[in-house]
Amino acid sequence: MSKFDSRELIQRRDALKIPIHHGHFFVLRHIKMFTYTHLTSIIKPGMKVADIGCGGQPLRNLIKSCGGNYTSVDVVQNNKNSVDIIADISSIPLPSKSFDVIICTEVLEHCFDPQKALLELSRLLKPSGAIIITTPFNFGLHEVPYDFIRLTPFYIEYWFPKLGFKEPNVLQLNGNELEVMATVWGQIFAPTEKTSFFLKGIFVILRVLMNLIVLAVSDLLQPFLPRYFFLNMGCVAYKHSDISSTPVET
Numbered sequence: 001m002s003k004f005d006s007r008e009l010i011q012r013r014d015a016l017k018i019p020i021h022h023g024h025f026f027v028l029r030h031i032k033m034f035t036y037t038h039l040t041s042i043i044k045p046g047m048k049v050a051d052i053g054c055g056g057q058p059l060r061n062l063i064k065s066c067g068g069n070y071t072s073v074d075v076v077q078n079n080k081n082s083v084d085i086i087a088d089i090s091s092i093p094l095p096s097k098s099f100d101v102i103i104c105t106e107v108l109e110h111c112f113d114p115q116k117a118l119l120e121l122s123r124l125l126k127p128s129g130a131i132i133i134t135t136p137f138n139f140g141l142h143e144v145p146y147d148f149i150r151l152t153p154f155y156i157e158y159w160f161p162k163l164g165f166k167e168p169n170v171l172q173l174n175g176n177e178l179e180v181m182a183t184v185w186g187q188i189f190a191p192t193e194k195t196s197f198f199l200k201g202i203f204v205i206l207r208v209l210m211n212l213i214v215l216a217v218s219d220l221l222q223p224f225l226p227r228y229f230f231l232n233m234g235c236v237a238y239k240h241s242d243i244s245s246t247p248v249e250t
Helices: 025-042 060-067 116-122 154-162 177-188 195-222
Strands: 050-051 071-074 101-107 126-137 170-174 234-237
Touching: 025 060, 025 071, 025 101, 025 170, 025 177, 050 060, 060 071, 060 234, 101 234, 116 126, 126 177, 154 170, 154 195, 154 234, 177 195
Parallel strands: 050 071, 050 101, 101 126
Antiparallel strands: 126 234, 170 234
C-alpha cells in the first residue's frame, strides 16, 4: 500500500483458492481460515466494513454475505476496476470513525511506515470497532520492489495500545517450521516461463507430495516444535471506546 507505479497494476488474488499443488498452499490456507473465522463472527448486518489493500477483493462476497456494507481501498485500481477509493494507506480521504470493522490482510509489509498506517486505520475505526489484520513472517519477497518489512508479535503487542487500540484479543501465529519448509520447497519447484511442459508436471507432483506429507503431520507435531519460524500472523483488536485513550502520533 505504499506508492506503486500506477502503470503497472499489481496482480493480487481475487480469490483465496488453495489447491494442494500450490506452492503457497499453507499460507493461503491460514489466511483464509483466520479471516473467514473472525469476519463471520464479528460482522453483523448493517455494519460498515473497510477492506484496506483489497487487491482483487477475495473477501468481498463473504463480507456482503454477513450483511456488511463493503468499502474497498487500495493504492491502485484492480483489473476489475472495482476499487472504491484509490489512496495510500497512510492518508485515506474519508471521515474519522467511518467504519465498524476494518480488514487489512497481507498489506503492512508493503508500508514504509506501518505505525503511520495503523494510526490512520485507528482514525477511520469507530470507538469499540474491530480491526482484523494478517501479515507475513517467514515468507519470500513478493510484489518486488514494494516488500519492505516483516512484523513480529512483539511489535503488535507494543504498538497497538499506543495507536488507539486495546491489547489484541487474538494474536495468532499461523504455521510452523514444517509448513515453512513446505512453502520454501514449493518455491524451489515453482515453474518459470522457460520450464518445459514435462518439468512443470514433475514440479506439480513434487509440490503435491510435500504438501500432503506436511498436511498429514503438521498439527500432530506442532506441539513439539519451537514455533520460532511461522508463516504469518493474525491479529484481532478493538479500538478504545473512551476518549482518554488518544493515539500517540508517530
